[in-house]
Amino acid sequence: MAKKSPEPQSADLGFAHVDLHRVKRVGFPEVIFGEGKSKEQIAAIAERIILAKQPLLITRVEPEVYAYLRSRIEGLQHNEKARCIYLEKTEKHSSKQGNKKSSSSKTKKQGLVLVLTGGTTDIPVAEEAALTARMMGCQVKTLYDVGVAGLHRLISHSEELRKAAVIIVVAGMEGALPSVVGGLVACPIIAVPTSVGYGSAFGGLAPLLAMLNSCAPGVTVVNINNGFGAGYAAGRIM
Amino acid sequence: MAKKSPEPQSADLGFAHVDLHRVKRVGFPEVIFGEGKSKEQIAAIAERIILAKQPLLITRVEPEVYAYLRSRIEGLQHNEKARCIYLEKTEKHSSKQGNKKSSSSKTKKQGLVLVLTGGTTDIPVAEEAALTARMMGCQVKTLYDVGVAGLHRLISHSEELRKAAVIIVVAGMEGALPSVVGGLVACPIIAVPTSVGYGSAFGGLAPLLAMLNSCAPGVTVVNINNGFGAGYAAGRIM
Amino acid sequence: MAKKSPEPQSADLGFAHVDLHRVKRVGFPEVIFGEGKSKEQIAAIAERIILAKQPLLITRVEPEVYAYLRSRIEGLQHNEKARCIYLEKTEKHSSKQGNKKSSSSKTKKQGLVLVLTGGTTDIPVAEEAALTARMMGCQVKTLYDVGVAGLHRLISHSEELRKAAVIIVVAGMEGALPSVVGGLVACPIIAVPTSVGYGSAFGGLAPLLAMLNSCAPGVTVVNINNGFGAGYAAGRIM
Amino acid sequence: MAKKSPEPQSADLGFAHVDLHRVKRVGFPEVIFGEGKSKEQIAAIAERIILAKQPLLITRVEPEVYAYLRSRIEGLQHNEKARCIYLEKTEKHSSKQGNKKSSSSKTKKQGLVLVLTGGTTDIPVAEEAALTARMMGCQVKTLYDVGVAGLHRLISHSEELRKAAVIIVVAGMEGALPSVVGGLVACPIIAVPTSVGYGSAFGGLAPLLAMLNSCAPGVTVVNINNGFGAGYAAGRIM
Amino acid sequence: MAKKSPEPQSADLGFAHVDLHRVKRVGFPEVIFGEGKSKEQIAAIAERIILAKQPLLITRVEPEVYAYLRSRIEGLQHNEKARCIYLEKTEKHSSKQGNKKSSSSKTKKQGLVLVLTGGTTDIPVAEEAALTARMMGCQVKTLYDVGVAGLHRLISHSEELRKAAVIIVVAGMEGALPSVVGGLVACPIIAVPTSVGYGSAFGGLAPLLAMLNSCAPGVTVVNINNGFGAGYAAGRIM
Amino acid sequence: MAKKSPEPQSADLGFAHVDLHRVKRVGFPEVIFGEGKSKEQIAAIAERIILAKQPLLITRVEPEVYAYLRSRIEGLQHNEKARCIYLEKTEKHSSKQGNKKSSSSKTKKQGLVLVLTGGTTDIPVAEEAALTARMMGCQVKTLYDVGVAGLHRLISHSEELRKAAVIIVVAGMEGALPSVVGGLVACPIIAVPTSVGYGSAFGGLAPLLAMLNSCAPGVTVVNINNGFGAGYAAGRIM
Amino acid sequence: MAKKSPEPQSADLGFAHVDLHRVKRVGFPEVIFGEGKSKEQIAAIAERIILAKQPLLITRVEPEVYAYLRSRIEGLQHNEKARCIYLEKTEKHSSKQGNKKSSSSKTKKQGLVLVLTGGTTDIPVAEEAALTARMMGCQVKTLYDVGVAGLHRLISHSEELRKAAVIIVVAGMEGALPSVVGGLVACPIIAVPTSVGYGSAFGGLAPLLAMLNSCAPGVTVVNINNGFGAGYAAGRIM
Amino acid sequence: MAKKSPEPQSADLGFAHVDLHRVKRVGFPEVIFGEGKSKEQIAAIAERIILAKQPLLITRVEPEVYAYLRSRIEGLQHNEKARCIYLEKTEKHSSKQGNKKSSSSKTKKQGLVLVLTGGTTDIPVAEEAALTARMMGCQVKTLYDVGVAGLHRLISHSEELRKAAVIIVVAGMEGALPSVVGGLVACPIIAVPTSVGYGSAFGGLAPLLAMLNSCAPGVTVVNINNGFGAGYAAGRIM
Secondary structure (H helix, E strand, C coil), rough: CCCCCCCCCHHHHHHHCCCCHHHHHHHCCCCCCCCCCCCCHHHHHHHHHHHHHCEEEECCCCCHHHHHHHHHCCCCEEEEECCCEEECHHHHCCCCCCCCCCCCCHHHHHHHEEEEEEECHHHHHHHHHHHHHHHHHCCEEEEEEHHHHHHHHHHHCCHHHHHHEEEEEEEEECCCHHHHHHCCCCCCEEEEEECCCCCHHHHHHHHHHHCCCCCCCCCECCCCCHHHHHHHHHHHHC | CCCCCCCCEEEEEECCEECCHHHHCCCCCCCCCCCCCCCHHHHHHHHHHHCCCCCEEEEECCHHHHHHHHHHHCEEEEECCCCEECCCCHHHHHCCCCCCCCCCCCCCCEEEEEEEEEECCCCEEEEEEEEHHHHHCCCEEECCCCCHHHHHHHHHHHHHHCCCCCEEECCCCCCCCHHHHHCCCCCCEEEECCCCCCCCHHHHHHHHHHHHHHCCCEEEEEECHHHHHHHHHHHHHH | CCCCCCCCCCEEECCCCCCCCHHHCCCCCEEEEEECCHHHHHHHHHHHHHHCCCCCCCCCCHHHHHHHHHHCCCCCCCEEEEEEEEECHHHHHHCCCCCCCCCCCCCCCCCCCEECCCCCCCCHHHHHHHHHHHHCCCEEEEEECCCCHHHHHHHHHHHHHEEEEEEEEECCCCCCCHHHHHCCCCEEEEEEEECCCHHHHHHHHHHHHHHHCCCCEEEECCCCCCCHHHHHHHHHHC | CCCCCCCCEEEECCEEEEEECCHHHHCCCEEEEEECCCCHHHHHHHCCCCCCCCCEEEEECCCHHHHHHHCCCCCCEEECCCEEEEECCCHHHCCCCCCCCCCCCCCCCEEEEEEEEHHHHHHHHHHHHHHHHHHHHEEEEEECCCCCHHHHHHHHHHHHHHHEEEEEECCCCCCCCCHHHHCCCCCCCEEECCCCHHHHHHHHHHHHHHHHHCCCCCCECCCCCCCHHHHHHHHHHC | CCCCCCCCEEECCCEEECCHHHHHCCCCCCCEEECCCHHHHHHHHHHHHHHCCCCCEECCCCCCHHHHHHCCCCCEEECCCCCEEEEEEHHHHCCCCCCCCCCCCCCCCCCEEEEEEHHHHHHHHHCCCHHHHHHCEEEEEEEECCCHHHHHHHHHCCHHHHHCCEEEEEECCCCCCHHHCCCCCCCCCEEEEECCHHHHHHHHHHHHHHHHHHCCCCCEEEECCCHHHHHHHHHHCC | CCCCCCCCCCCCCCEEEEEECCHHHHHCCCEEEECCHHHHHHHHHHHHHCCCCCCCCEECCHHHHHHHHHHHCCCCCCCCCCCEEECCCCCCCCCCCCCCCCCCCCCCCCEEEEEEECCCCHHHHHHHHHHHHCCCCEEEEEECCHHHHHHHHHCCCCCHEEECCCCHHHHHCCCHHHHHHHHCCCCCEEECCCCEEEEEEHHHHHHHHHHHHCCCCCCEHHHHHCHHHHHHHHHHHH | CCCCCCCCCCCEEECCCCCCCCHHHCCCCCEEECCCCHHHHHHHEEEEHHHCCCCCEEECHHHHHHHHHHHHHHEEEECCCCCCEEECCCECCCCCCCCCCCCCCCCCCCCCEEEECCHHHHHHHHHHHHHHHHHHHCCEEECCCCHHHHHHHHHHHHHHHCCEEEEEEEEECCCCCHHHCCCCCCCEEEEEEEEEEEEHHHHHHHHHHHHCCCCCCCEECCCCHHHHHHHHHHHCCC | CCCCCCCCCCCCCCCCECCHHHHHHHHHCCEECCCCCCCHHHHHHHHHHHHCCCEEEEEEECCHHHHHHHHHHHCCEEECCCCCEEECCCCCCCCCCCCCCCCCCCCCCCCEEEECCCCCCCCCHHHHHHHHHHHHEEEEEEEEECCCCHHHHHHHHHHHHHHEEEEEECCCCCCCCHHHCCCCCCEEEEEEEEECCCHHHHHHHHHHHHHHCCCCCCCEECCCCCCHHHHHHHHHHC
């Protein structure tokens, strides 16, 4: 894994040490978690990643951030439902530094990542997961609003469930969907609890606990609303 | 609600005010919650209920209590799995006071109470529910270990599910079973979380929260391990 | 309730799988939980339900949603206190699809559903419960602000309490009302904790725990502020 | 409460600084909380308090501790239900130091402290409260098992409730009794939650929260099972 | 407190059952908790209380409510820091119903209620307590910002502490002040935790738990920020 | 899903519905969770699985259960550290039913599952994970006590970390190890929090939350002490 | 630090008892916690501290407060990132009272306080810590965004870590950084959890618990986001 | 502290990687946390540490472990109150490996570590802290049972408090003592919450939260009952 390029392992921007070496260690560059960062900070980190010719993914950003960034960086894409900004193939675009070559993965990984949601309100989290998995080179298919209160909606897609290589199940409220799916298929299942619900859902605690206690073995869980983490884990598996 | 009988509304034993009037107000006499009471206290309250010719139900008792009670009171029955002691038809038995007539309900209520469990370990709670519902005059059927990780076990009993007048669903771990059942039938569903599980099940908190947040509408919930309460509520509904 | 029409079991709108089959399985069509859905999503799902000639109920919606919907769908009714939009008899109205026949229940169920609140601030939740029970064909009566700090207010309505077939008790703060009511009547009691209170009420946790631990047996509980669930459960019981 | 004696403010036993001055500051000597202390430590502290001619109260002790102490100290009294050891009038007894004069209050305070419990299992906590209040010179009356599921049991004692100067209400499970009592009387009410209950009672958390959120104003609360604290507060009020 | 008047026990306004009988049972009329009620609801309840010639106290109201109410009701007073509206002597004022005689207590109770705060930010809660106690006829004195990090500030007022008949201690953060005060005086102490603090103060949970676990016996506790309850309890004691 | 074999989908033992079909759906037979089941129940279920010629795995069993089982079933293996009983190749063994052919996987899956622990006390959970993964056909290597307080212990094994196909990280206390490992490798990481720790570790809550909030993306989490689930998930991935 | 002036121990402003004696007892004057105080209150307290010729530090203030204060007090400095206002050398400035001499420490303490953050979003808390430590006379260096997911960023600064006299580690999410640092150096480490994160980070609870359970001994912890407390503790150590 | 010996950085015992390098990095060798380890595991790790001529400290061990260890290792010391086994000067003793030279610190650090407790029951935790600090070369003094309910006990030791270089404050229940001490002295204060208390103390949560929210700045906190951590941190400061 040795490399000749004099690329530094990290770039110190004062407010951030951009981990440029991460792509070599873990297979994907540092991803910018937008929440709580100013748009100027996001822009500076994004430009440094583009300069290093690495794919760019920014999560949890409001539309204003996109408006600001595209005035500084060319070619950005925006998935508003997923609240993500990204730039898959950096060589085609140029920030003010003028990148040349992308380190983005060219070849699609084999097998399908299937993203399910229990309800309509879970979709933004599912979109974040789907986009992330796609950024990591996975083929992704989504299937929304197939919660357990109407099992036939899920069971009518049994074929697709069995064909998937990894299934990401996004659900709020009582978080029962991963257990049901886990009893139907043999592939790895990544459960994402969401903050959809009210009262004793306690911001996603109810589905989080349910998923951690799933009676279907082999279900693993990520943080509440962490679509990114689920998509990333799916990418690691693929 | 005026009554000629000189039966007192309650009997003061010092450590207990036995609510003899309850059977008239709410349709079933006071039930003795055994946990935390001495066997002498239980015996004294039980004898007072028998004296009033009311059916007797004692929940949450260890076998020692039964051994002690049957030496003082004739004709007691013991359901060890349910941890209950009971005496359905008090006229046939005699405590030292020699009762004559039972106030126990003679006619079975119509319709079936179906008691389901997610797993084998939930059975004691289910047995408490089933016994309680039977004591209240309900016909009861049980169906155990039909959790969501193997849906076919549940779905193969669809007919029975649809015929039930009330379904009590007892489940620990992620507590997903009531949601699945709630999406299959039109009758009332009473969900009982159990303390079966470990770690982040937090003594039954996980299934309790899951059941309270069920996406299947019309599911109501009782306390963790409260089989008695579920059976009693089923009796009230019937 | 059998139907000849080749009505599909569910309709896939991309962001939602409308469960058109639910009315046959559980006796009432899918209800739209408005919170977190865009008004366009709500409208599309609502139109699909109307097209299937099923009664429509949308809960947790702000007045803006109603303003938008009535510009697209004729004949909608709005209960602002309950934050619900509904359309009971779909045959009289026409969406752009022009429905013909309602599947709404014609015959009122027998017996009365009584909805109580502990205080004035609990009323919106109680209204949601009352409206839902009415939508399911129940006769409903409400009795507000009869909390336990002034017992005479409750006891002066003893007659009505005893006549009810189901009682829904809505209360925040310490949630004591269901226990008191549970000791007075023989019918099923559904307790609804509300987020009314402050400090250690913890958003409704205090009355939720109180209701789950009620010393009056046979009280069952739904989620915090879940008036809809309580009304729905009452409808199932009736 | 004499002030001339050169009695030190505190006595340092190494493992304890006995606060001998407390009786002068707060009106009652230091009370020994037995839980977690060895019987030798308890004995040494007790002897130091007796030496200072102050009344002795030891709470939360097992019978073994009493067996040990009475072999070292004469005249001790034991209330096993309350799990307390005490010595009200120290002048009549002699430890090895041979005390002469008691600082125990001679004259009974006016007005009655009434101690209620919701159930039978709450009695030990109530006994601790009653004993403590008596030690502080109060007249105390107890009334047990008058919980809200059978209101008539409470209401039949309305006269006694109204005559009380302070009411201590001890209750587990949903902890509703203080709210009901608080709506019936004008005197101060001290609520004591107990750990009686199971599942979502969470060791007394449910009644604690209920009591803190009581809709009956003027109810104040002490720690779970803290009968001592309630009795002491009643003594301060009287 | 006259008893001949044919005054009804409660007045049913639809959204509220005003408990007009409360003043006779518990010594003070119903108090309006303003949070969550509309200004029209508050006005209607207030007018009914005034009509019954009872003192009026409305807590937790924003300035807008006061602006609205004084346009309907004459003579209202507003304590903005305490967020309360009140009308002590109702005979001097006239709502549209024109009251004649106040039931407000004329004679001041003996003894002093002392209200302390740990910090400056706790003052609004303390003001609510002080106003409530005054409304109940108590003499009240306040002493603010005397927290335990600078003990000399408290100890320099030892004389006042010892003279008080009841002390209300209002504190956020770690809530240590009641324990220190409780070790200095013999009178009853009512502790009020506040939501002052951040992070692991968890909205007042930290001081609430601290106060419930106070090592100074006889401290009783009310809900977080419940100045009203503390003032009311002080009034009951006096 | 039609199958010619007359093998039933599940076997109803009264207290258990053994899911014999699971191996076909999810690739591995039902695993017996021993906790809370009687040894007779475990034996009966085990015999039914063996009769179906499926591999047997029983988790969370005390040595007594093993002593009992081996008197009824031949050839059982016991991993005491992992608290598991198993029987990998059922054809070589005979229960009283005399099995003939094993459905256990013959061919080892490619790639290595690496199981790490933060400390010595985490080993039993790690052993459960390792055994489960081996039962599912994985090659497994363990590396214990390489927690973050001595990073060099971990870093000296960098080569092995990078070669692993899946890494299971088992850690209690602050649960930091998965984040550090997640930053070093590109393979999927399954984090298992343990109940090792005390005080504010709250039975494993601290490492559970830490792992769910890992700043190293792609870490997924299972329940506290759930070595089985982690091993199973690793098997699904492989 | 002895002073001859008859400076009072505290100054009573009605809403605040300014603890002027604190500088003598604990080595630094009272610091104004701005949150929840009005700008007028802050100004009055600040002026009283300046009058006493003590250094001034105000934390948790919004820019509006600064705008207001500088119109009343000369020479104030504002660190917007840290949300602090301060005045280090009071003799050079004059409030309306015209101070003469500063009590601010002239001589820098020896040794370096190093402030680390796990991420960019933790910087405001770190700045508060750094400013506080500087106000107390410490030399401070900061190193930001060196979280554990990219260990090389931290390890490349090993030299600086080893030279520090005290290290303050500020981190949100899983809070793993203090454990890693604690295993690398011998100096005292003060860990500051932040509310950076979402979902099961529960407002900083996750890193707080992680830090309290650190396997690296000798790590001590302050409240969530309490940069001030960490800086102050570092100052006490130095 | 550099050493020429080719001592390995860690020793792999299979179940443990003994971190022999730690003494060089952090100034003190690895300490054995006894809880959850078998006595054989403890012995093996202990012998490896002794072989490396490093001081030995084993915490949280029952007397049985000591009985076992002293049969294998010569010269061990046992502090039963602190539940610790230790061996300060390893050169004088010989395990089977026969050590020659101790790496234990010879010269006492300057300044005093003062260990306070709120009550008698907190002493075991305090003893663990004191022993640890002594092992690290500190001079230690203890002062027990000086809780805030009797302030004079603390204030009478003001001189000692002011002379201390570091103060460790160990307290359960409401955990108020560190705040009071923090307002009296200028040195660093390390607060140790204990699980002393009951009910809403929630196993030490109450004092933990209180200490984290201390209004006395500069107080840092360790885990519940973590006397070792406090002593270690004190050693790092000294």
